[in-house]
Amino acid sequence: MKFGKYLDEKKRALWAPHYVDYKALKDLIKDCAAAAELNDGWQSSQVTSLSVTRFSSRDLPEEQFFKRLDQEVSKVGKFTAQLVTTLRGRLQKLQDSVHKDLKPGERDELLEEAKAIGDEFLQLEKYVNLNYMGFHKILKKHDKALPQTPCRQFYISHLHQQPWVQGNYSELMVVLSNIFSEVRGDTLAEAQGGSAQAFNRSTTKYWIRTSDVSAVKRTIIENMPVFVFNAENYSGDAQLVNSVYFDNDSLELYHGRLDKKPGALAIRVRWYGPNDPSLCFVERKIHKESWKGEKSVKERFTLPEAKVVPYIEGEYTAEEYEEGLRAKGKSEEDIAKASKLFREIQLTIDSKQLKPFVRTQYMRSAFQMGHDRSVSFTLDTNLVMLKENPEGAPTCAISGRWFRDPALPVSRTEITRFPHAVLEIKLALPEGESPPEWVADLMESDLITEVHKMSKFIHGTATLFPEMVRAVPYWMDDESIRASILNSAPDAKQIDSRARDAQIVAEEKPRKRRGPEPAAGDEDSTLHHPLLGEGPTLQLMDEGGAAGAGRSLRRVGAPPAERPWDKVLAWLPGSKNKKPMATTIPQRLEPKTFLASERTFLSWMHMAITLASIATALLAFAGSSKDKLDPLHKVGGNLVLFVAFILLPLSILIVAYAAMVFVWRSNQIALKQASYIDDRRGPYLLVTLVVLALTAIFVASSVDLVTAWKETHSSGYKAPVHTAVHKQLFDNLGSQLGRI
Structure with missing residues (x-):
């Protein structure tokens, strides 16, 4: 669908005059292209980016385009600011109306108003996204039509500086969340005492399109407040989280976590907030088999940032750590537990030669009803993974650091930006109890897509290494x-x-x-x-x-460089002068793939050997019939030779085909190609040849049969007793043919 039509379908009718005039800008680009072609590019070549040279009192077509573009950007910015001001006023008025002694009717009215404000914010975000996309498309179209005066890269940077593009309304989501919480009359859940109760705990991860994040947030805050751990580290409704994962050069921890091996480890150092780390959390996750009734374990202890490097290098001992805990007044039980974890992680780092490997960074929003953890959500946005050891620069170990020096530049191959948000739904419900209806509806909606056991550490490592x-x-x-x-x-x-x-x-x-x-x-x-x-x-x-x-x-x-037999195999599937896909994705390969290829090869060989055996036997039979005077043997011997000369080359062709396909397919599998490894043409060709061969044999046999009958009927040869029956059959057949 053309973007102009898409824009017309998606725009809100009430705001239609305030959207970017995509058609007018596109017409101006056509005028610019026509003028450039008319003037042989002379005038257009004088215009670069937004710097326009005037040749007369009348604006050039490209100058008109940039003026109109600026007007459209300004129009969208003014309308966005107007909408935000109006919504902020409505939100402030609603916040002033909320108090504890609300009547049921008033409570319902306030909830409806809060939902209406939330809907308006979603419409505002869609408006901004749609207009941004329109400017993005029109600039791309400009550079395509006028390659001599590219402006997209410059103007996109200019566009990013606009307040309506940079607008962050997350703090308004927090206010809206608090209003929903107060209107509902939420109370903090108290710790449950008494007898132990069996709970089913489950954690599921989902991907969310960037354009749907606000809709998911709105759905959650209507039923559950934003849970703020530490207001100092929060920016609006989210806080920045950095996690440095450890591994060795063989990626032992990565492959263990990927294979879900029992006891597979993940070790990381995490800190919160946008500033340099001060208090760090050293964490260890151990995978357990849930189908065995075991639960994965996550443990952590805290360290000052200055102690992380000595801890990794083994210079900071458990005894020193215990003394620090005693100075803080910790109980001996807590000290013993923390010291045990301290020693185990330090021993693992030393024995496995672990080092900082991959960092994940994201903005995390948490949603939870006070301290009640029966239903909770975490939403991670702006997810980035980067190499902790820079390329072409001293590693963390050499430079005496445990995390990457922020002053060093980050190259393209050292960072990957995940295009979606990651939602984690945690349920801890009594056995037999279903999640709340609104949670079930969200889990089944099209806004989120489940990704089983998705891991940021695994994704970052697989992408960057x-x-x-x-x-x-x-x-x-x-x-x-x-x-x-x-x-x-x-x-x-x-x-x-x-x-x-x-x-x-x-x-x-x-x-x-x-x-x-x-x-x-x-x-x-x-x-x-x-x-x-x-x-x-x-x-x-x-x-x-x-x-x-x-x-x-x-x-x-x-594939590697062209091999000598590649041209011979050029007619095979997957090798017919096709440009390889730019997005080559490795496929799942297992030993059974090679075994299946061998079984296919042996099946073709079995067919070829069977045909070759029949042809060889027919040749032997034809040789033994040459010296016999019986016309039946003479004519039949010629037929046998004909059949043998058809079947034997056919069997040789099948052997050659099977061998060539087996070699080609084995190479494709060994090189982990993402193309098809099945042959879609060879079997059809061979079946066609077999059908033609059998048809030729049938026709030759029919002709030979008539010829043999004529030979025996016209000659005075008397058939021996053992061929009398055959002669009688020929006579009967001849009489039938004569009647026809």
Whole structure:
């Protein structure tokens, strides 16, 4: 669908005059292109970006375009500011109307007004997104029509400085959440005492399109307040979270977590807030098998930032840590528990040679009813993963740091930006009890998409270290995150010797994709149907990033230089002068894939050997019939030779085909190609040849049968006793043919 039509369908009728006039801007671009063509590019070449040279009192077409573009940006900005002012006033009035002694009728009216304000904020966000997309599209169209005067990159930067684009209304969501909470009369839940109660605890993760985040937030805050742990670290309704994950050069912890091995570890150091870390949380997560009734364990203790490096290097001992806890007045039981965890994590770091590897950074919003954890939500937005050890600079260990120096620049291959928000729903309900209806409705809605066992650490490692991992998670195949993966893919020339060694190991051990199997007959569904649909987002992407990264990612799964037999195999499927996809995604490969290829090869060989055996036997029979005087044997011997000369070349052709396909398919599997490895043309060709051969044999047999009858009927040869029956059959057949 053309964007102009899309804009007309999606715009709100009440606000229609205030949207970007996409058609007028597009017409001005056509005028600019026509003027440039008419003047042979002379006038247009004088106009660069927003600096316009005037040649007469009349504006140039391109000058008219930029003036109109500025007017449209200003129009959208003024209307957005007007809407925000109005909504803030309504919100303040509603907040002043809320008090404890509300009557039921008043409470319902205030709830309806709060929902109406929430709906208006959603409409405002859609308005901003739609107009931003319109400017983005029109600038792209300008650069395409007028490549001699590109302006998109500059003007997008200018657009990002506009208040209506930078607008952050998260603090208003907190106010709205508090209003909902007060109107509902929420009370803080108290700790449950008494007898122990069995609870079913479950955690499920979902992806949310950027354009749907506000809608999900609005749904949650209508039923549950924002849970603020520490107001100092919060910006609006969210706080910044940094987590530094540890691993070694063989990615032992990554592969253990990916394979969900019992006891698989994840070790990280986390801090909260936008400032440099002061108080750090050293955490350890241990995976347990839930189907065995075991629960995964998450433990942590705190350390001052200055003690993290000595702790990692083993210089800060457990005895010193215990003394610090006693000075704070901690109980001996708490000290013993914390000291045990302190020693175990320190021993793991030393024995496994762990080091800072990947950092995740995101804005986290938490939603919880006081201290009642039966239903809680965490929503992570602006999710970023980056390499903790910079490329071409001293590592953290060499520079005496435990996290990346923020003063160092971050290159494209050192960072990946996740395009979706991640919602985590935690339920701790008594056995037999269902979640609240609104939670069930949200879980079944189209706003969120479940991604089983999604892990930020696993995704960041798989994306930033593609040449080192032996396996990748199943969600890496999803089309909706492909561009972000390609933007971070390294160029082939940037892969160092260690990476090349790792890739050799990866080629010897096929790269696998862990996770749910696709349905039978739907192998390519994950490559063509985005997990989150095709909804547009406001994520600004580098134009050359995806294409360039597409070339570099092919380093992992692309074929090597052309081999001598490639031209011979050019007629086979998957090798017919097709340009490889820019988005090469590794597929799931297992030993059974190689075994299936071998079984197919042996099946073709079995057919070929059977045909060859029949042909050889017929040749032997024909040789023994040459010296016999019986016309039946003479004519029949010619037929046998004809059949043998058809079947024997056919069997040789099948052997050659089976061998060539087996070699080609084995190479495709070994190189982890994302193309099809089934042959869609060869079997049809062979079946056609077999049908033609059998037809030729049938026709030749019919002709031979008539010829043999004529020979025996016209000659004076008397058939021996053992052929009398055959002669009688020929006579009967001849009489029938004569009647016809």
